[in-house]
Amino acid sequence: MHIRRSRFPRRSRTGVTLVSLAALFLSACSTGGVTSTATRAGAEVTLAALPRATPSALAPYYGQKLTWRGCGVPGFECATLKAPLDYDRPGDGDIRLAVSRKKATGPGKRIGSLLVNPGGPGGSAVGYLQQYAGVGYPAAVRARYDMVAVDPRGVARSEPVECLDGRAMDAFTQADVTPDDQRETDRLVEAYKGFAEGCGARSPRLLRHVSTVETARDMDVLRAALGDRRLTYVGASYGTFLGATYAGLYPDRVGRLVLDGAMDPALPARRMNLDQTAGFETAFRSFAKDCVRQPDCPLGTKADKVGGNLRAFFEKADARSLPTGDKDGRRLTESLATTGVIAAMYDESGWGRLRDALTAAIKDQDGAGLLLLADSYYERDAEGRYANLMYANAAVNCLDSPAAFDGPDQVRRTLPTFEKASPVFGEGLAWSSLNCAYWPVAPTGQPRRIEAKGAAPIVVVGTTRDPATPYRWARSLARQLSSARLLTYDGDGHTAYGRGSRCIDSAINAYLLRGTPPTDGKRCT
Template sequence: MYLRRSPRRSRLGAALLGVAALLVSACSSSSGPTAGSAGAADAALAALPRATPSALAPYYAQRLTWRDCGVPGFECATLKAPLDYARPDAGGVRLAVARKKATGPGKKLGSLLVNPGGPGGSAVGYLQQYAGIGYPAAVRARYDMVAVDPRGVARSEPVECLDGREMDRYTQTDVTPDDQRETDALVASYRKFAEGCGADAPKLLRHVSTVEAARDMDLLRAALGDRKLTYVGASYGTFLGATYAGLFPDRVGRLVLDGAMDPSLPARRLNLDQTTGFETAFQSFAKDCVRQSDCPLGGRGTTPGQVGKNLKAFFRKLDARPLRTGDPDGRRLGEALATTGVIAAMYDEGAWEQLREALTTAMKDNDGAGLLALADSYYERDPDGRYTNLMFANAAVNCLDLPAAFSSPEQVRGSLPAFEKASPVFGESLAWATLNCAYWPVRPTGEPHRIEAKGAAPIVVVGTTRDPATPYRWARSLADQLSSGRLLTYEGDGHTAYGRGSACVDTTINTYLLRGTPPPTTGKRCS
């Protein structure tokens, strides 16, 4: 499933840092092609006992030793957590933590933990590159800004699966197979990816779930000396934050869940909803594109449906004959990378101009460099051919949190009509992307469930009406599930809402963080 990492300073970076596993890893759940949400409605995440188990006492008693981490204004530390919370004495993991202390003036309100989503996005990198300098000055003045890379992510004992050249081949694999040979090649690619992850970290791979990451956040809360957790999470970070609230409702301070996920849905429903979300975002792009003088997919009067057909036809041409890109490693732009580049730009309307330029260059000049650059930003591939571990951690968490959506290519084929109905442009490739977890070397430990967090303080859930990656209906559902959920609606485009240009959204969230005043129980709408 495609989720989110959160904003960097540039507009496109704001979109891409919020993206998750695009054609690499699908969020997953029930394996049947007709699975719905039945069953999930009967299960709710249970809160943990308030008393700290004696076996965890040493972890809760630890204090962080801060040191310079090479980025001006930031300090770094290491947090220790048990590898397996059921066996705290059986070894641990070391988690990277970063902090930027409150700048003042005004009374300090404690620590504000941030998570950019993914799963797999580096929270430490996000803090240092954006949140610690880009959050509103009034918020940074009153809070110590803090981040921890979840287990298996970035600086926290990262999961590694493939080297750079292997990842290059993986990201170019045809994800719309036309025959058995191409289907076998896709399955082989998924298997190789999974086997690489299993060989790298066989023990850790069993313990990178969202529940464990949420429990790690409570250790960090204690180590920081905070009685309650104050937190802003984006996209997948909303699932992480909601999970924390479900496990520790009495320790919830001020929680903002922006671009919310719905934990009660099984994978087929999650992926279909998200496919619809990308189609909704593409329709907005298409309507805007044909009003521009440089739209390569049609002119004034062209319907969004025809724009989609034109793009799909272009993808089919790339499937048969990839374009040159000028890449020093010889990569060409095929359908897979082009689809990644287009979907990446759906996360933020600020990237639409760049997408039009990249499509124009590709369609008229047979030069795929622009779309390749969008795809590389999405995958976090640098010019030297190195990838961060974003995609590896993303698969590791997703495939552990829920059972695989489909267990065979035959099941995917059976679901193609539903996915293509949800999105004529992206449905086929998104359906095949759900197959990744079918070959995962570790059995999943999670299931769909509601999160109620009974007894928690008010929790602000933010939803954007035309969000491509976390459809608005998910925010409404999560706000309804949470016993203290307060829905904040942003009527607009793009993925997530805080810090993306709406003064109404920003003022509402800042007021909540600084004064503790949430939106009304009836919800609030912004544009």
């Protein structure tokens, strides 16, 4: 799926992510801590808490002291946390995780550490902290908490997963994900296989040990190293899955947890992808209504015609790519154009930029604006280098859950369902869900409920027209978690905290600062 990380709220960016329009965000689990409950429909799996006592083999990790040092960003310190590569075999070697913090500024008594994660999987939490959270979170929160982030295993500064060089990744992002015939289908399958083989060749040691459960266990090691009895945490998008997993494994160590842009960990990959496809359609309809109210909407003057006009543009780009002026000779293919449009769906503040890019592409045959949107989504720089976001995204997703489809025939049979969910994006997003079918490492996880019985109150936040984490997921997670309080933002965009709703921000700030959770079911605009 393409949930990826939550974009930095309005100010910059980090939910969840596509890999060549083909990043699967397959929520799931991994090794350790599951309990099965038989039902008439089959086996319902629930995440079980780990034993409260720390195993003796893990004691050295839990007892480590962090050595803080300057890291080139004023006001921030950095350290390295050691964790076992394999929690079941801690003697087999370590993985080193990058940690950063900005100490509480005062005034007021320090509450503790506030760990933040912007989502992904694959988003750099350290980058998010240093670029946004450490300076952009409310001053009252920064005054009372040490703001802390750790890049998850396999991500950015924490022994990153690597898969392709820049030129090969360019080719992968241009792969046609709406194949018209068997030849084009075979080419798409080869692109997925090539991506997977690249990850297997370049990161064989890591690929088996980047699951969400392992990352949640790393968070508990960090909690201990920071000297906190309980974890206080704000996670967005995929970060909600990570935070909920932590709560399920360590319910007695839950402090104040905010899960913003919530995921439903009980959904199988195909259903999750389908729900998200519908979520992007919902967001696109909001964009369409806004677009036709503007004097310069390039997709017509009637909202119910905007989708058809955009599909027609995609079809033209599929038949003949557009020039972009890119120094590496890249042209705007249908897949890159679609990625550019989807990138703008995460935040309504990007709708104006999308209108301009579509106007240039449709009226002037200039694909540069949409290419820039796609590049920002993939984190490709002007020199053709990609951050490891897309590689880590696929590595975590494909390990956390069985693949949505096992081959092209399954995709073809399911296409009508995806196209019904989104006439605009359905076909491309269905084929994008094929990625994990060719992964070199078998999944270790499966969909499961997370109840976290005995945990302190957990705030679950859902946005009604969120494209990447549909609102129904927040409602479902809130029903699963035994101590959840559902907080609803009636609005557009991905995630809610820090996006301009005073109601949302004040409710979350009160919880973080005073420990007072909002009333369950509270709604904000």
